[in-house]
Amino acid sequence: MLAFLLGVKSFLITPIFLTAELSTGAWISVIISLVAGVLATIGWLKWSHLTEGLPFLPALQKTLGKPLGTLLCAAITISFLIAISFSMRLFAGGAAIGLLPDVPIEILLITLIAASAYSAWAGLESLARASTFFFAPTVISFVIIVVSSLRDLDLRNLTPLWGPGPAEVALSGLRLIGLWGILPAFAAVKTYVRREEDLAKGVMGGLLGAGVTLTLTVIAVLLFFPYPSGTRLTHPMGILARSIYLGRYVQRVEAIFVFTWFFPSAIQAGFTYFALLVFIAQMAGTNTYRPFLPALSVTTFAIGALPVSLYRAAQLLSTTFFDTAGIVTICLGWVLYVVARLRGIKPPDEGETEPHSVQGSSQGSSQDAALSAPQEEGGGLPALNENRAADNSQTDRGGDSHERSPDSTSTQHRIRNPKRDSPTSPRVLGKERS
Amino acid sequence: MGVDKGTASGKVHVTAAIAVPRTLKQGAGSEGGGGKTSLILDSEGNDIVDALNKLEAVSSREFTGQHISCIVLGESLATDDISPIVDIFHRSLEFRPTTLVVVCRGNARDFIRGLKAPEEVDIADYLAKVIDTGYNSLGYCPVVTMHDFSERYQTVDVSPWAPLLDLASPTGDHERGGSSEDSGGNAELMPAAIVGTALFALTEDGKYRMVGHLHAEETRAALVLLGHSRSWYLDINSPGDEGILSLMVRHNSVRTKVDRQGDKVTVHYTIRLSGTIEEYQIDPQAPPTTDRSRIAIAETAAQRAQHLFQVSFDKMMRLGCDAIALGRSVHGTFRTMPEWEAFDWPSKLPTVTATFDVRFDIYSSGFAFHRPIPR
Numbered sequence: 001m002l003a004f005l006l007g008v009k010s011f012l013i014t015p016i017f018l019t020a021e022l023s024t025g026a027w028i029s030v031i032i033s034l035v036a037g038v039l040a041t042i043g044w045l046k047w048s049h050l051t052e053g054l055p056f057l058p059a060l061q062k063t064l065g066k067p068l069g070t071l072l073c074a075a076i077t078i079s080f081l082i083a084i085s086f087s088m089r090l091f092a093g094g095a096a097i098g099l100l101p102d103v104p105i106e107i108l109l110i111t112l113i114a115a116s117a118y119s120a121w122a123g124l125e126s127l128a129r130a131s132t133f134f135f136a137p138t139v140i141s142f143v144i145i146v147v148s149s150l151r152d153l154d155l156r157n158l159t160p161l162w163g164p165g166p167a168e169v170a171l172s173g174l175r176l177i178g179l180w181g182i183l184p185a186f187a188a189v190k191t192y193v194r195r196e197e198d199l200a201k202g203v204m205g206g207l208l209g210a211g212v213t214l215t216l217t218v219i220a221v222l223l224f225f226p227y228p229s230g231t232r233l234t235h236p237m238g239i240l241a242r243s244i245y246l247g248r249y250v251q252r253v254e255a256i257f258v259f260t261w262f263f264p265s266a267i268q269a270g271f272t273y274f275a276l277l278v279f280i281a282q283m284a285g286t287n288t289y290r291p292f293l294p295a296l297s298v299t300t301f302a303i304g305a306l307p308v309s310l311y312r313a314a315q316l317l318s319t320t321f322f323d324t325a326g327i328v329t330i331c332l333g334w335v336l337y338v339v340a341r342l343r344g345i346k347p348p349d350e351g352e353t354e355p356h357s358v359q360g361s362s363q364g365s366s367q368d369a370a371l372s373a374p375q376e377e378g379g380g381l382p383a384l385n386e387n388r389a390a391d392n393s394q395t396d397r398g399g400d401s402h403e404r405s406p407d408s409t410s411t412q413h414r415i416r417n418p419k420r421d422s423p424t425s426p427r428v429l430g431k432e433r434s
Numbered sequence: 435m436g437v438d439k440g441t442a443s444g445k446v447h448v449t450a451a452i453a454v455p456r457t458l459k460q461g462a463g464s465e466g467g468g469g470k471t472s473l474i475l476d477s478e479g480n481d482i483v484d485a486l487n488k489l490e491a492v493s494s495r496e497f498t499g500q501h502i503s504c505i506v507l508g509e510s511l512a513t514d515d516i517s518p519i520v521d522i523f524h525r526s527l528e529f530r531p532t533t534l535v536v537v538c539r540g541n542a543r544d545f546i547r548g549l550k551a552p553e554e555v556d557i558a559d560y561l562a563k564v565i566d567t568g569y570n571s572l573g574y575c576p577v578v579t580m581h582d583f584s585e586r587y588q589t590v591d592v593s594p595w596a597p598l599l600d601l602a603s604p605t606g607d608h609e610r611g612g613s614s615e616d617s618g619g620n621a622e623l624m625p626a627a628i629v630g631t632a633l634f635a636l637t638e639d640g641k642y643r644m645v646g647h648l649h650a651e652e653t654r655a656a657l658v659l660l661g662h663s664r665s666w667y668l669d670i671n672s673p674g675d676e677g678i679l680s681l682m683v684r685h686n687s688v689r690t691k692v693d694r695q696g697d698k699v700t701v702h703y704t705i706r707l708s709g710t711i712e713e714y715q716i717d718p719q720a721p722p723t724t725d726r727s728r729i730a731i732a733e734t735a736a737q738r739a740q741h742l743f744q745v746s747f748d749k750m751m752r753l754g755c756d757a758i759a760l761g762r763s764v765h766g767t768f769r770t771m772p773e774w775e776a777f778d779w780p781s782k783l784p785t786v787t788a789t790f791d792v793r794f795d796i797y798s799s800g801f802a803f804h805r806p807i808p809r
Binding site for chain 1: 531532581584585592759762765766768770771773
């Protein structure tokens with residue numbers, strides 16, 4: 001799912017912006033940014049290990065103190081909100097240009113928001129299943145388009161190899177680390193997984209998958225649309241699909257593939273919604289995130305409807321996230337790790353410290369409320385063991401839980417023994433508190 | 435769809451041969467050129483879309499450009515400025531980048547109205563097949579889609595080209611039993627003939643226009659240099675006698691080596707061809723083909739092919755049209771894109787020189803070693 005989360009932008013306008021800036025060296029910059037992203041992600045994972053068992057907000061509060069931790073969580077939430085809003089606008093614009101020119105952009109935006117909101121309402125499982133389902137068709141469609149367009153492929157279009165020059169490619173590659181700025185969204189499932197190594201594996205696998213996807217797409221764009229012809233396109237892979245000529249009787253090839261490209265956008269939006277809602281619920285200290293969904297949907301629409309065009313939306317996304325907030329969020333991992341180490345925070349199995357926040361129970365309940373959906377492996381997310389799945393089998397997906405948890409002990413106990421505890425339902429936790 | 439320069443400045447004249455689905459379904463005998471299976475309308479407008487909108491005023495149906503199989507550029511427009519065509523096909527959702535591009539002699543309007551589709555029910559199908567056959571079987575012309583055309587238009591390292599067609603001589607093929615009223619002047623309707631390939635280049639006034647053309651044989655050579663050649667025929671003088679030998683070139687490989695010394699570019703082509711002698715065409719009085727004669731034929735063929743490659747290459751460079759994408763090999767010699775862009779490749783084309791190393795491998799294609807001897 002993280003591969004979708006990060007790599008889906010490959011299918012829209014991102015490769016064009018990259019090639020417009022870096023010409024034939026764009027794919028090298030993406031690789032450099034990916035390496036930098038991996039290094040930055042290690043910082044997040046290390047910090048996550050130190051704060052194992054704590055949800056995102058309590059972990060931040062424990063690391064930075066309550067005010068600063070809350071403020072940082074809010075800032076990350078807002079930056080993700082802006083990013084996903086503009087991403088949704090990109091999708092709507094691409095859909096209007098490529099498929100439905102007579103449909104108002106607002107309708108397309110509302111449709112995507114509704115689909116994403118519903119998937120977030122339904123919970124993580126539906127997203128994971130959708131990502132698993134659409135991953136294969138998306139990859140296959142990409143391969144088929146490339147193979148079908150071999151007639152137009154020319155490897156010489158990748159030269160000059162360094163584009164604007166090695167120094168500029170390298171520096172731009174480091175700056176492009178902001179492309180992976182949405183990655184800290186994994187923190188929404190930070191305590192949901194039973195084993196830390198599953199989280200690390202999933203996150204790294206997703207990041208590498210997304211990076212490879214984006215790199216290959218940039219290469220494909222350069223191969224089939226020699227620089228600078230490709231820099232004026234709105235969705236290059238879609239246009240490539242429209243350009244496939246396999247003979248007089250094979251036409252409209254893009255019809256087969258276009259939906260497999262747009263559905264990952266919805267998955268990306270759905271998961272980001274999920275992460276945002278979890279963060280908001282944690283900050284609000286509520287048992288569930290569902291009440292925030294309408295407000296979040298409206299806000300997303302309001303922000304997403306601002307750009308006047310697809311191109312402007314891409315520019316705003318780049319300005320407000322990729323080039324700014326995204327760089328900060330991805331690099332924060334190491335900062336948090338260093339601060340946590342300096343403050344002597346250790347993982348629970350190394351001699352844990354007491355939970356920092358007095359809101360532990362409510363934080364835990366809201367986290368559980370948000371994450372009580374049964375989960376299956378898909379799209380890079382780790383698998384749960386059967387016991388946990390069985391425990392969750394009758395809980396609502398991502399929403400209010402109705403009943404029992406097998407071992408609904410206090411939150412403190414749960415944090416102390418995260419690996420053996422089962423998720424508790426918010427209602428149970430709520431009852432315990434009362 | 436044909437596009438010409440309009441009568442007024444800045445206008446374009448669009449001619450559309452619109453298929454009539456009901457008639458096509460019935461498979462009515464096509465008289466071509468606006469006969470029963472297609473309706474030909476034309477109008478003038480500020481651009482293609484404007485002209486097509488005006489067509490709808492006289493058509494009972496809403497026009498859509500999604501099924502345009504072929505766009506014919508009139509010679510007057512092609513030699514003036516082709517940018518209006520490229521722009522609309524690239525930016526409008528309705529028009530498809532898989533539309534084939536051709537250039538015709540004279541006006542596209544006269545070409546489409548005078549076209550006869552002797553084997554197909556629809557002239558659009560006929561044109562597309564002519565181009566397909568011309569490329570796949572004869573090597574007379576390239577297959578150029580609007581996607582290809584616009585990509586070449588937008589990059590300096592390759593120039594656009596397109597098949598050049600003309601109306602062939604009347605075949606005198608009249609419908610048997612058809613009345614003169616039914617045929618409606620069929621004697622004036624002609625099939626299309628491939629002349630060669632129109633070459634386009636960016637001229638000093640900043641306009642992209644047709645600057646010349648390659649003949650059919652030169653096109654074959656150009657396709658080999660581009661690396662897109664299919665099978666084609668090569669006629670050579672039979673060594674040792676005055677006959678003409680026809681060789682079927684079946685396979686070819688090209689390796690390009692570019693040497694750039696400052697602004698001077700030299701390219702060396704290593705070309706390997708293999709093919710068969712069309713042995714049933716050999717002079718019946720001539721002795722059977724032997725190994726020695728095959729070697730002589732191969733050398734003659736290599737020389738002939740080399741001459742063709744040289745002529746074709748020099749012509750394109752002289753016209754300033756890099757249709758064979760030589761620029762893509764040259765820009766690999768640069769380290770960075772700014773250096774390549776500063777090189778200004780189109781201005782260097784007339785000074786580019788090429789050498790060729792051509793070898794031809796001949797093998798027999800017949801089921802018998804020699805012709806049957808009557809007894």
